[in-house]
Amino acid sequence: xxxxxxxxxxxxxxxxxxxxxxxxxxxxxxxxxxxxxxxxxxxxxxxxxxxxxxxxxxxxxxxxxxxxxxxxxxxxxxxxxxxxxxxxxxxxxxxxxxxxxxxxxxxxxxxxxxxxxxxxxxxxxxxxxxxxxxxxxxxxxxxxxxxxxxxxxxxxxxxxxxxxxxxxxxxxxxxxxxxxxxxxxxxxx
Amino acid sequence: xxxxxxxxxxxxxxxxxxxxxxxxxxxxxxxxxxxxxxxxxxxxxxxxxxxxxxxxxxxxxxxxxxxxxxxxxxxxxxxxxxxxxxxxxxxxxxxxxxxxxxxxxxxxxxxxxxxxxxxxxxxxxxxxxxxxxxxxxxxxxxxxxxxxxxxxxxxxxxxxxxxxxxxxxxxxxxxx
Amino acid sequence: xxxxxxxxxxxxxxxxxxxxxxxxxxxxxxxxxxxxxxxxxxxxxxxxxxxxxxxxxxxxxxxxxxxxxxxxxxxxxxxxxxxxxxxxxxxxxxxxxxxxxxxxxxxxxxxxxxxxxxxxxxxxxxxxxxxxxxxxxxxxxxxxxxxx
Numbered sequence: 001x002x003x004x005x006x007x008x009x010x011x012x013x014x015x016x017x018x019x020x021x022x023x024x025x026x027x028x029x030x031x032x033x034x035x036x037x038x039x040x041x042x043x044x045x046x047x048x049x050x051x052x053x054x055x056x057x058x059x060x061x062x063x064x065x066x067x068x069x070x071x072x073x074x075x076x077x078x079x080x081x082x083x084x085x086x087x088x089x090x091x092x093x094x095x096x097x098x099x100x101x102x103x104x105x106x107x108x109x110x111x112x113x114x115x116x117x118x119x120x121x122x123x124x125x126x127x128x129x130x131x132x133x134x135x136x137x138x139x140x141x142x143x144x145x146x147x148x149x150x151x152x153x154x155x156x157x158x159x160x161x162x163x164x165x166x167x168x169x170x171x172x173x174x175x176x177x178x179x180x181x182x183x184x185x186x187x188x189x
Numbered sequence: 190x191x192x193x194x195x196x197x198x199x200x201x202x203x204x205x206x207x208x209x210x211x212x213x214x215x216x217x218x219x220x221x222x223x224x225x226x227x228x229x230x231x232x233x234x235x236x237x238x239x240x241x242x243x244x245x246x247x248x249x250x251x252x253x254x255x256x257x258x259x260x261x262x263x264x265x266x267x268x269x270x271x272x273x274x275x276x277x278x279x280x281x282x283x284x285x286x287x288x289x290x291x292x293x294x295x296x297x298x299x300x301x302x303x304x305x306x307x308x309x310x311x312x313x314x315x316x317x318x319x320x321x322x323x324x325x326x327x328x329x330x331x332x333x334x335x336x337x338x339x340x341x342x343x344x345x346x347x348x349x350x351x352x353x354x355x356x357x358x359x360x361x362x363x364x365x
Numbered sequence: 366x367x368x369x370x371x372x373x374x375x376x377x378x379x380x381x382x383x384x385x386x387x388x389x390x391x392x393x394x395x396x397x398x399x400x401x402x403x404x405x406x407x408x409x410x411x412x413x414x415x416x417x418x419x420x421x422x423x424x425x426x427x428x429x430x431x432x433x434x435x436x437x438x439x440x441x442x443x444x445x446x447x448x449x450x451x452x453x454x455x456x457x458x459x460x461x462x463x464x465x466x467x468x469x470x471x472x473x474x475x476x477x478x479x480x481x482x483x484x485x486x487x488x489x490x491x492x493x494x495x496x497x498x499x500x501x502x503x504x505x506x507x508x509x510x511x512x513x
Contacts (some may be wrong), residue, residue, distance in 0.1 A: 057483035
């Protein structure tokens with residue numbers, strides 16, 4: 001458990017100020033290795049948006065007169081790929097940690113910095129960032145596992161700190177209940 | 190067995206017209222297409238076995254023709270989602286607004302998802318039946334249903350038309 | 366009255382209930398069927414009728430012999446040329462219009478459909494991302510609070 005930091009923002013600044021060269025591209029990870037996770041899932045969200053598809057999607061985000069849409073477009077313009085894999089299971093034991101292992105091994109590479117690692121019982125959440133030389137982020141990854149849910153978010157691009165803030169903000173994105181990966185943690189309410 | 194075409198039309202006209210209307214969102218085009226489908230049925234009346242067969246034949250034909258028609262024409266919703274007016278305060282007619290809003294949201298779904306939702310909730314078809322009709326895997330049908338419902342619910346909630354016990358996570362400053 | 370989420374599917378059934386066909390729809394369909402049937406009856410009954418050429422003698426085919434006396438001569442009413450029939454003309458115009466629509470228009474339609482789907486996928490992905498980032502922050506702060 002990595003605890004004891006007073007401000008996560010401080011950590012982010014610290015990470016981003018590291019000079020880094022030769023970063024591995026976030027999109028080098030082969031998401032097909034996660035397919036096994038969904039074998040017994042009752043509910044899945046499997047979203048891959050990169051390259052042309054991402055640009056195409058951005059073009060349909062609403063007109064620029066809408067403040068939220070403009071904010072959203074500015075963030076998406078900095079993204080190269082958005083990968084979401086989220087699986088819900090009807091009972092524990094329907095997936096194996098070994099199925100998540102390829103991703104964890106990938107994120108252990110020096111290019112990735114683990115800034116959040118929280119484990120509570122059988123739940124765990126890790127957040128990784130891939131900093132670049134000029135105080136930007138080439139990648140953001142979130143790995144969240146619970147006995148009946150696994151959610152992986154993987155974003156590549158060239159983001160700055162404000163983009164990261166916006167990704168966790170509103171931006172006119174609706175709260176879509178019922179999707180895997182969008183279940184509020186009761187403890188944090 | 191003699192098939193009475195006039196009674197086939199009488200029994201199925203609402204189904205055929207309504208499917209086309211919900212999908213294409215245009216009454217004139219929906220009627221035109223519905224008429225074409227009945228004419229197509231008439232030309233192949235020799236292959237129609239009975240009334241039930243006629244119904245399923247017509248349903249399949251109007252679904253596929255509607256999808257083809259959408260690809261040929263350029264249909265835009267009459268108003269975008271951003272332009273739908275905000276709900277009135279309590280004491281107004283929120284129910285009608287909500288119904289219109291929900292209908293508009295369904296009509297704005299992508300074509301395959303829209304057709305799946307229409308077949309499920311207008312025709313009460315099971316996912317396996319929808320899959321066979323639209324010639325897609327059952328898992329795809331279920332995925333369309335699930336994601337469409339989630340999206341519709343989310344957008345209805347966002348517009349403040351629904352009370353829920355769980356409020357949205359508060360928006361604060363920096364996350365990380 | 367606001368919508369109850371638990372009855373969401375009932376509301377979908379309600380708003381997607383079948384709508385009646387427009388008044389006179391069945392009559393219009395049957396009228397088109399009649400036209401279709403009429404269009405297939407192009408020629409009158411030709412029993413007991415002999416067709417005779419009315420062209421000049423020099424154009425008559427070799428071996429032509431005049432008809433025996435008493436043969437009935439009738440004028441054959443030629444079917445109306447296809448381009449004079451409104452339905453056929455409309456059909457031909459429709460086929461021509463469809464045939465000459467540029468490929469780029471079809472491509473635009475496909476692109477629009479793909480774009481709408483991609484936009485929905487993006488919104489879902491961002492909704493999940495937001496939730497996960499917020500939950501990670503909350504958990505980290507909660508952990509930080511319990512260890513201080």
